[in-house]
Amino acid sequence: MNPEGLLYTKEHEWIRIAGDTGTVGITDHAQDELGDVVFVELPKAGDKVAAGKPLGTIESVKAVSEIYCPVTGEITEVNTSLVDAPETVNADPYGKGWLVRLRIESSSREGLLSAKQYEEYVGN
Amino acid sequence: MADKRTALYPIHQKLGAKLIPFGGWTMPVEYSGISKEHTAVRTVAGLFDVSHMGEFEITGPQALDLVQSVTSNDASRLVDGQAQYSVLPTREGTAVDDLLVYRYSNERFMLVVNAANIEKDFAWIQSHNSFNAAISDVSNETGLLALQGPRAVEILKSLTPVAIESIEPYHFASGPVLGVDATISRTGYTGEDGFELYFPATHSEVLWNGILAAGQSAGLLPAGLGARNTLRLEARLLLYGNDLDEATPLFEAGLGWVVKLDKGEFVGRDALLQQKAGGIGRKLVGFQMLDRDIARDHYPVHIDGKEAGHVTSGSPSITLKKNIGLTYVPVAHSANGTRIEVLVRGRACGAEVVPTPFYKRSDA
Numbered sequence: 001m002n003p004e005g006l007l008y009t010k011e012h013e014w015i016r017i018a019g020d021t022g023t024v025g026i027t028d029h030a031q032d033e034l035g036d037v038v039f040v041e042l043p044k045a046g047d048k049v050a051a052g053k054p055l056g057t058i059e060s061v062k063a064v065s066e067i068y069c070p071v072t073g074e075i076t077e078v079n080t081s082l083v084d085a086p087e088t089v090n091a092d093p094y095g096k097g098w099l100v101r102l103r104i105e106s107s108s109r110e111g112l113l114s115a116k117q118y119e120e121y122v123g124n
Numbered sequence: 125m126a127d128k129r130t131a132l133y134p135i136h137q138k139l140g141a142k143l144i145p146f147g148g149w150t151m152p153v154e155y156s157g158i159s160k161e162h163t164a165v166r167t168v169a170g171l172f173d174v175s176h177m178g179e180f181e182i183t184g185p186q187a188l189d190l191v192q193s194v195t196s197n198d199a200s201r202l203v204d205g206q207a208q209y210s211v212l213p214t215r216e217g218t219a220v221d222d223l224l225v226y227r228y229s230n231e232r233f234m235l236v237v238n239a240a241n242i243e244k245d246f247a248w249i250q251s252h253n254s255f256n257a258a259i260s261d262v263s264n265e266t267g268l269l270a271l272q273g274p275r276a277v278e279i280l281k282s283l284t285p286v287a288i289e290s291i292e293p294y295h296f297a298s299g300p301v302l303g304v305d306a307t308i309s310r311t312g313y314t315g316e317d318g319f320e321l322y323f324p325a326t327h328s329e330v331l332w333n334g335i336l337a338a339g340q341s342a343g344l345l346p347a348g349l350g351a352r353n354t355l356r357l358e359a360r361l362l363l364y365g366n367d368l369d370e371a372t373p374l375f376e377a378g379l380g381w382v383v384k385l386d387k388g389e390f391v392g393r394d395a396l397l398q399q400k401a402g403g404i405g406r407k408l409v410g411f412q413m414l415d416r417d418i419a420r421d422h423y424p425v426h427i428d429g430k431e432a433g434h435v436t437s438g439s440p441s442i443t444l445k446k447n448i449g450l451t452y453v454p455v456a457h458s459a460n461g462t463r464i465e466v467l468v469r470g471r472a473c474g475a476e477v478v479p480t481p482f483y484k485r486s487d488a
Contacts, residue, residue, distance in 0.1 A: 035142075035350070036159040038440045039418055057469065059418050061158040061440055062350050083416075 001028055001119075003094055007070065007109065008118035013055075014094065015070040015112070017104065022071055025098040026058065026089065029122050034060040037089040040082045042100055047075045049102060052111070056099065058089065070112055073102040130175035131267060131328035139346060147240030147365075149176040152348040161351035162442040165314050169273030170347030171335055175325060178242035178263040180235040186255035187231050194252050194391055195225060195235075196374065198384035202227035207294050207311060210382055211374060212237075212245060213392030217399045218370050219377070221245050222362065224311065226296060234307075234322075236268075238364045252391060267325040271335060272318030272347075272355075274485075279339040280319055284308070288319065302334040313352060315359025315483055357437050357448065358483035360410060366421060367408060367436040367450050375399045376406050376452060407458040408436070410480035413447040413466065417473040424467040425451045432457070435466060443483050453477070 006014045012030035016023045031037065039059040049055055055069040078100050082088060089097040113121060127150040136143060141152035152173065154161060164170050182190055191199045197210035206227055212220040221241045226234040237245045246261050253259060271280055277289050286299035288308055296309035306323040323331060336344060353363070362368045368377050374396060375383070383396050413419055419438030424431055438449030453464065460479050465472040 035154055036157050039416060061162075061354060061442065062153065064418075064420060 002115045004115045006094070006115060007112040008115065008121075009068060009070050009112060010121060011066075011068045012122075013068060013070050020104045021076070021101060022073065022104050023098050023101050024055065024070060025093055026067065027118070028093050030065075031090045031093045031097070034058065034063060034065055036061050037086045040086050040089065040099065042078045042082075043075050045075050045077060049073060049075060051106065051108065067099065069102075071102070071104050071108070072106040073104045075100050075102050077101040128176070130173055131325045132173045132175065132332055135329060135332060136173065141346070141348060144349070146349055147176065147238065149239055151176060152346075154348040154350045155346045158348070158350035158354060159442050161345050161347035162354050164343060164345040165273045165316055165347060165351060165355055166443055167274065168343040168345075169271060169275045169279055169318070169339055170314075170345050170351060171332070171339070172270040172272065172347050172349075172352055173268075173328075173332065174270050174320075174352075175267045175328065176239035177268050178237040178239060178245065178261070179266045179268075179322065180237065180246060180249065181260045181262050182233045182235065182249075182257055183231060183260075184255075184257040185231060186257045187233050190249070190253055190255045190257040190259070191225060191233050191235070192387065192390060193255070194249050195223070196379075196384065196390065196392065196396070197225070197382040198387040199225050199227065199233070200387065204229055205295055205297060207296055207309060208382075209294075211379060212248060213374060213383075213390070213396065214370055215392055215395060216370075217373050217375075217392050217395030219364065219368050219372060219374060219379075220248050220370065222364050222368060222379075226307070226309070228298075240365060265325055267323050267328040267331070268320060269328075269331055269335065270312055270314075270318065270320045271339075271344075272312045272314040272316045273344075274317060274487075275339070275342050275344070276316070276318040279335065279342060279344055280308075282338050283334060291319075302330055304331055306331075313361055314355035315361070315481065316355070316485055317487075353437075354439050354442050357439055357450070358441050358443055358481065360450070360480040360482060362408075363437055372408075372452070373399050373404065376404045377408050404455060406433070406452040407455050408450055408452050409458050409477045410482055411449055411451060411464060411466075411475040412478045412482075413449075414474040414476060416447070417466070417468045417471075418447045419449040419466045419468065419473075419475065425453070426465040426467060426472060427453065427457050432464070438466070441482055448478075448482050449475075450480075
């Protein structure tokens with residue numbers, strides 16, 4: 001269920017890396033735990049973000065949850081469709097529910113998990 | 125101490141509910157999703173297991189006297205088969221708890237209290253029992269299901285010979301539902317029409333499964349505490365521990381309508397007389413966020429750039445598609461339209477005092 005080829009964090013984000021570009025979202029497990037997503041607060045294009053630091057906030061009816069950045073880089077694009085349709089994060093967390101794209105500025109992949117490792121982690 | 129479970133715990137697990145700790149209990153917060161369950165209650169019906177609530181029976185020749193002495197509303201106005209919302213006041217005129225008082229007869233009452241307050245309330249009432257009355261905590265033996273929504277009558281009707289459609293709001297009848305002796309009460313905590321059913325907890329499964337099956341074709345959904353909270357907030361029904369506690373004067377909470385100062389002596393009456401005569405400093409008001417930011421419980425509230433209090437209850441309103449909340453503000457800033465600010469993650473976000481309830485059903 002968690003796509004192969006993506007890398008995952010223990011805070012339940014995923015990143016798809018292609019060259020020096022990364023696309024970030026939250027995992028299916030995360031959206032399920034949160035419940036109905038009603039609000040997503042994201043950085044702006046041009047903002048610098050650092051691995052392990054807060055990237056934004058995602059809110060469900062019941063809960064507020066921080067999103068952490070899997071890698072260090074600069075935001076190049078934000079999924080603005082989530083402003084009016086935050087529920088897309090629930091419906092399609094690995095597709096249309098992506099959060100940000102960034103230019104990766106550090107080759108470190110420290111702390112990131114493979115799909116298999118992430119599944120084992122969530123299973124525990 | 126491990127959290128307590130209702131008799132329906134295995135069924136909630138089987139239904140895939142998310143279970144959370146709540147007031148010393150492990151309770152279902154949602155099954156199919158809070159928004160879906162909330163909308164089902166507003167448009168069809170939802171079924172809630174609220175068996176964690178506490179029930180006390182007060183019996184004996186002076187049962188009414190005991191009830192009158194510990195509650196703020198006037199229980200002498202109740203007739204058999206009638207219920208009322210009331211408060212157990214402290215001597216300082218704040219709230220030990222809020223509750224429902226049911227009159228079965230002049231010598232038999234039932235008090236329904238919040239789950240987290242069962243032990244505290246029981247000890248409190250007992251300590252004021254100088255009457256020829258017995259109080260017994262029947263919480264563990266009593267199951268409680270709430271069937272709430274515009275089609276609740278239609279769904280429940282098929283399961284009981286009792287003429288439930290003729291039970292008035294805040295009245296109740298006793299009779300079998302699916303063969304189980306129940307108190308069928310036209311009350312709720314959602315702002316919709318509906319019923320609360322009290323019955324021996326050993327029959328919980330029969331009633332839960334039977335009601336769900338009867339309502340399935342109509343679109344009845346099991347609903348959790350998540351939806352219960354968003355529903356009650358839209359209807360401006362207070363939540364003890366959030367909007368009301370032992371620090372909040374009842375008149376500030378807007379509960380003057382259940383304080384009957386002319387009914388005779390009761391605990392807290394002197395303080396409440398003073399509260400009423402002296403006027404109140406603050407007032408519980410509803411507000412609506414001006415932008416997309418969501419106010420949450422405990423977020424600070426600023427007025428004119430200064431901290432004025434905090435959000436007592438805050439949430440997205442699923443029915444209104446706005447973000448709403450309750451907060452205590454100085455009376456001078458309590459008029460509808462007054463601008464306030466809620467600090468959301470340190471950022472001051474605009475909000476406006478609005479009339480409550482936020483939501484009122486059209487046929488009410």
